[in-house]
Amino acid sequence: MSSARKNPWKKTKTSEGIKYKYDFQDKNWGIKRIKRTFNTAEEASTFHQNLMKNAMSISRGDKPERSFGEALIEYLTLIEAEGKLALSSDESDLLTLRWPFYYNGRWHRLEELPMNDREGGIIWGIGRYKQDLEKVIRRSYIKKGIYHLRREKDLMQWYLQPNPADDLQPKPRTSVSCPTTLARLERAKGRGPFSSDTLRRRLSLVKTILTTAWKDWRWLDQDLGALIQLDKPSKARISFLVQTQYDALLNVADEYFSYLIRAAKNIGWRQQNIIGLTWDRVHFPEYNTDGQGQTTKTPGYLRIDKFNKSTKDFDPRDRKQRRIRTKNQDDLDTVMTEEIETLLREMLLKKHLNSSVVFHRGVGNYWRDFRRRWTTAKKRAGIPSKFRWHDLRHTWATDRINEGVPKHIIMEEQGWKDPDMVDRYAHIQREARYNALETVKKKAG
Numbered sequence: 001m002s003s004a005r006k007n008p009w010k011k012t013k014t015s016e017g018i019k020y021k022y023d024f025q026d027k028n029w030g031i032k033r034i035k036r037t038f039n040t041a042e043e044a045s046t047f048h049q050n051l052m053k054n055a056m057s058i059s060r061g062d063k064p065e066r067s068f069g070e071a072l073i074e075y076l077t078l079i080e081a082e083g084k085l086a087l088s089s090d091e092s093d094l095l096t097l098r099w100p101f102y103y104n105g106r107w108h109r110l111e112e113l114p115m116n117d118r119e120g121g122i123i124w125g126i127g128r129y130k131q132d133l134e135k136v137i138r139r140s141y142i143k144k145g146i147y148h149l150r151r152e153k154d155l156m157q158w159y160l161q162p163n164p165a166d167d168l169q170p171k172p173r174t175s176v177s178c179p180t181t182l183a184r185l186e187r188a189k190g191r192g193p194f195s196s197d198t199l200r201r202r203l204s205l206v207k208t209i210l211t212t213a214w215k216d217w218r219w220l221d222q223d224l225g226a227l228i229q230l231d232k233p234s235k236a237r238i239s240f241l242v243q244t245q246y247d248a249l250l251n252v253a254d255e256y257f258s259y260l261i262r263a264a265k266n267i268g269w270r271q272q273n274i275i276g277l278t279w280d281r282v283h284f285p286e287y288n289t290d291g292q293g294q295t296t297k298t299p300g301y302l303r304i305d306k307f308n309k310s311t312k313d314f315d316p317r318d319r320k321q322r323r324i325r326t327k328n329q330d331d332l333d334t335v336m337t338e339e340i341e342t343l344l345r346e347m348l349l350k351k352h353l354n355s356s357v358v359f360h361r362g363v364g365n366y367w368r369d370f371r372r373r374w375t376t377a378k379k380r381a382g383i384p385s386k387f388r389w390h391d392l393r394h395t396w397a398t399d400r401i402n403e404g405v406p407k408h409i410i411m412e413e414q415g416w417k418d419p420d421m422v423d424r425y426a427h428i429q430r431e432a433r434y435n436a437l438e439t440v441k442k443k444a445g
Contacts, residue, residue: 009044020044029055037169039107050114066219068122068209069111072097074217075209093202098164100172101125101132107172110206115213115220123227126206133194140190147176147185158185200231238424239387240395241265248381256362257373259347263359264389266339268396268414271389273304275367276323278356281305282344285336300336323366332415394425401425 008024022044025033031051038044054065076094100107113125137156138149146161157175164170176182211225241249246265250258263274285300304326326332336344347358355364374389393414400410407422416422 007041007045008048009038009041011041022047024048024051026055029059031055039172042106046120047112054114065114065116066213067111068113068115068125068206069109071115071209071213071217071219072111075212078212093205095164097129097202097206098170099129099161100170101129102172103128103132109170115210115224117222117224117227122206122210123224126203126228130199130203133199137193138190139192139194140185140188142181142184142188148173149185158182195234196231197234200233203228203230238394238398239384239391240398241383241387241392245381245383246395249377249383252380253377256350256360257370257377259343259350260359260367260370261377261392262343264392265395266337266343267302267334268393269334270327270393272322273326274359277302277358278324279351279358280356282358283336284344285341300341302334302336302340304332306331326415330415334413397422397425 009020009022012019012021020038020041020043022034022036022038025031029052034051036044036047038047050065057065072094097110100109102108108125108128110122110125110129113120113122115122117123135150135152136148137151140147140149144163146163148159148161150157150159158181159173159175161173162171176185207225207228207230209225210220210228211223214220214223214225249261253261260274263269263277264271267274269277281303283301283303286298287295288298289295304324306325344358350360352360352364357364357366359367361367375385377383378385378387397410397414400413401422407419410416410422411419414421
């Protein structure tokens with residue numbers, strides 16, 4: 001446990017096989033006691049060499065060379081404090097960055113790599129990490145287990161990918177040999193390889209963390225994030241229903257599910273916000289008559305109040321909280337059109353005495369998971385299986401574009417901050433204009 005010892009690690013037999021227990025401190029170099037476990041002596045040796053090199057660098061007055069794991073923890077703490085960890089996919093991407101990857105005969109972890117652009121640093125590592133994930137050709141899930149089918153040279157092998165949240169030091173994947181498990185994996189529908197957008201998103205996350213470490217935290221002397229090259233994003237998929245498809249969907253859905261479909265298509269909110277709408281946030285139109293008998297209408301609206309992120313109860317992962325806040329956690333007022341008002345007045349007749357839920361399941365309670373019901377309804381209505389519930393939101397936007405609603409109004413109605421969100425529908429607008437021009441031409445002829 002001192003610098004006098006040449007190799008501060010011991011070969012130890014454990015229930016998981018041979019491990020190397022590292023135990024070291026050196027007060028002369030300002031190194032506090034560190035205890036780690038490594039799979040090989042080479043890993044322990046590399047860690048020790050980097051530790052000593054960093055200590056010597058600090059003694060010369062240089063900035064300490066931090067590991068990517070330190071930046072990962074700092075970044076996670078930052079976005080949790082700011083309430084930006086809004087979706088489960090955010091946390092999932094951060095966790096998958098902890099998956100060990102295999103290269104050149106040994107396991108590597110991004111979090112253990114130093115933040116530099118040299119061989120064995122984070123820029124080198126993220127490239128190898130991406131290559132490792134590109135070998136996955138199929139993914140399946142049994143209970144909570146994550147399984148990957150990998151193509152390695154001319155062979156294909158299933159592996160169990162341990163959850164990195166289960167251990168302080170994420171475990172490497174292990175090959176699957178159990179015949180029963182292999183049979184289940186072959187029968188499972190599963191999913192395909194990681195998409196280019198998924199890989200791009202994870203590399204982009206590393207890029208953001210490194211740039212933040214340079215620009216905001218002053219941990220680095222250069223912007224390492226600028227050295228990470230991202231693949232071009234794939235073209236956004238815009239899918240929507242035409243009126244005949246929408247009518248067919250409503251015809252096959254049961255009464256209360258059809259109300260939910262109508263709400264998603266006419267209000268345009270995200271699924272959880274539709275499910276979580278309560279009557280206290282529904283404001284019907286008001287009619288006022290002046291002294292001359294003229295009646296004016298004050299439009300109604302639906303509201304999602306700004307969520308107080310400073311409260312200790314705020315949890316970005318809580319699905320229940322997502323019912324009552326927007327993705328960007330800002331206020332949102334959506335105008336109540338005649339279609340929305342008609343729907344809401346129908347729901348008012350279905351209101352339960354002891355429930356404030358607007359679009360309930362028939363007995364006043366919130367909708368939960370309805371994927372099977374949604375899949376069945378699409379099949380019976382002849383809707384393509386790839387059509388997602390979120391595409392009802394695209395249908396709302398498509399209808400507004402085709403009606404000629406100005407871009408800024410569309411943005412305000414859905415709380416979009418980026419005009420590019422609306423510009424994605426530009427091709428639909430051109431089609432609508434073309435059809436309109438052709439119709440006028442035919443009438444004139």
